[in-house]
Amino acid sequence: MKLTREADYAVRVVVELASRPPAAIVPSRAIAEQQQIPGAFLAKVVCGLARAGLIRTLRGSGGGLQLARPAAETTLRQVVEAIEGPIRLNRCLREPGACPLQSRCQVHGVWRRVQELLLRELDAVTMAELARTPGEPRDPRTAGASAGAPAGS
Amino acid sequence: MKLTREADYAVRVVVELASRPPAAIVPSRAIAEQQQIPGAFLAKVVCGLARAGLIRTLRGSGGGLQLARPAAETTLRQVVEAIEGPIRLNRCLREPGACPLQSRCQVHGVWRRVQELLLRELDAVTMAELARTPGEPRDPRTAGASAGAPAGS
DNA sequence: TCATAATAGGACTAAAAGGATCCTATTACT
DNA sequence: AGTAATAGGATCCTTTTAGTCCTATTATGA
Numbered sequence: 450m451k452l453t454r455e456a457d458y459a460v461r462v463v464v465e466l467a468s469r470p471p472a473a474i475v476p477s478r479a480i481a482e483q484q485q486i487p488g489a490f491l492a493k494v495v496c497g498l499a500r501a502g503l504i505r506t507l508r509g510s511g512g513g514l515q516l517a518r519p520a521a522e523t524t525l526r527q528v529v530e531a532i533e534g535p536i537r538l539n540r541c542l543r544e545p546g547a548c549p550l551q552s553r554c555q556v557h558g559v560w561r562r563v564q565e566l567l568l569r570e571l572d573a574v575t576m577a578e579l580a581r582t583p584g585e586p587r588d589p590r591t592a593g594a595s596a597g598a599p600a601g602s
Numbered sequence: 603m604k605l606t607r608e609a610d611y612a613v614r615v616v617v618e619l620a621s622r623p624p625a626a627i628v629p630s631r632a633i634a635e636q637q638q639i640p641g642a643f644l645a646k647v648v649c650g651l652a653r654a655g656l657i658r659t660l661r662g663s664g665g666g667l668q669l670a671r672p673a674a675e676t677t678l679r680q681v682v683e684a685i686e687g688p689i690r691l692n693r694c695l696r697e698p699g700a701c702p703l704q705s706r707c708q709v710h711g712v713w714r715r716v717q718e719l720l721l722r723e724l725d726a727v728t729m730a731e732l733a734r735t736p737g738e739p740r741d742p743r744t745a746g747a748s749a750g751a752p753a754g755s
Numbered sequence: 756t757c758a759t760a761a762t763a764g765g766a767c768t769a770a771a772a773g774g775a776t777c778c779t780a781t782t783a784c785t
Numbered sequence: 786a787g788t789a790a791t792a793g794g795a796t797c798c799t800t801t802t803a804g805t806c807c808t809a810t811t812a813t814g815a
Contacts, residue, residue, distance in 0.1 A: 450682070452603055452692045452713075454803065460709050468708075477763075485703055489805050496764060509811025510761045525712065529603070539605045550638055555621075555735040556613050559678065560605075563723050570716050582708040607774065629791070642776050649793060662782020663790045 456532040458486050458494045460579075463503060463528050467520035467580035476513040494532070501531030520580055526571035536571075538564040609685040611639050611647045613732075616656060616681050620673035620733035629666040647685070654684030673733055679724035689724075691717040 461484040469475060477495060481488040495514060498504045503523055505515045516523070530536060539560045541548035551557055614637040622628055630648060634641040648667060651657045656676055658668045669676075683689060692713045694701035704710055 450603070450605055450609075450686055450689050450691075453801090454693070456603075457692055457694075461707075464708050476761090487804070490803070492763065492765085493804080499763085506763055507811085508761090508763050508809090510759095510813055512762050512811070514763090525709075533603055536603050538603075539610055540607070541610075553736070554614075555617050555732045556678075558735065559727055559732065563720065566723060567716065567720060570719060574712055579708045579712070582711065583706070606772090631791085640775065643774065645792070645794085646775080652793090659792060660782085661780085661790095661792050662784095663788095664783055665781090665791050667792090 450538075452529070453533055455490075455494055455497070456529050458484070458491065459498055459532045460525065460528050461486065462491070462494060462498065462514070463516070463520075463523065463576050464579045466504065466514060466516050467523075467576040471519070472515060474507055474511075474513040474515050480514065497532045498528070501527075503528060503531055516576075519577070521575050521577035523576045524572050525574040525576075525579070526568060528576070529571065536564070536568060538567070603691075605682070606686055608643075608647055608650070609682045611637070611644065612651055612685045613678065613681050614639065615644070615647060615651065615667070616669070616673075616676065616729050617732045619657065619667060619669050620676075620729040624672070625668060627660055627664075627666040627668050633667065650685045651681070654680075656681060656684055669729075672730070674728050674730035676729045677725050678727040678729070678732070679721060681729070682724065689717070689721060691720070 462480055465480050465484055466473070466475060477491050478488060480486070481491045486494070495504070495506060499506045502517055505517045507513055507515060526536070535543075537543045541551060541554070541557055542560055542564055548554060548557070615633055618633050618637050619626070619628060630644050631641060633639065634644045639647070648657070648659060652659045655670055658670045660666055660668065679689070688696075690696045694704060694707070694710055695713055695717055701707060701710070
């Protein structure tokens, strides 16, 4: 009933990219430091995101990560599912007919309804919105720093 | 992002008890067969439910399981959390201040909102409601059997 | 053109959690 | 008192998760 660490990181990576200028190429090390992600582990996350087609990777010197599509066209659900696979709250929602009790299981309907609710919520959030959100501004110094770092290299 | 098998079983156990006469004592073997739960594994589930105070267990011959409270007073959330512990979608929602980025993390707010939504939904479903729900009646034969099995032994 | 340095990609390894099973303690019935 | 039936707890194995390391690839500079 909880997000994997990898999916958590993945979302932060995409948000970080979305916070930069549209087609910016950002080295993974910069993202790792900015988002406090273990550098070595980030490679794995990046791999999953690239395989799903959400980001583009550029190798070699001067390379880095780049959004494959406009941030407004990528939803929170897409990022999570790119890492974890399809979101299924319960086993019986994975393959129809997996549960032999399905026809008389009272709980099945509830799980399906809750899952629909969850998916709808995750579908409604785009990376562009998240990039604009300043989080929970408590310290004006950090809030200013994060908003004012265009990384216009 | 998915329910553990044990929690899934736990819900079915409580629903099965709630489907019987109010203070019925049901041997775990009967529940295992009715809900298709591996008999040996059921013991672990039962242990967790009893420890959380949701059910009462009666040892010895003629013993079995019994609801500790009226089914209408137990919610789906209570059963799930009895097994899995507090529901936290993400690590940063567990302990406030666990994430060093919290003040400038754009995603934090979304996770909190989605989690609130999820909890509210699980809180709204009681075991009594689930016991009354006939599931998804597709096969009239099984639907009739489940509805017409009062187990009035 | 070739060597070098920086970068992503994928394979691999430890750690934790999940899933299941067995054995033991307890209770009622004979 | 003996026996059978039942839950409780401890234990083991499997799967998933988290993290690290090494290799392939590419651009840059000589």
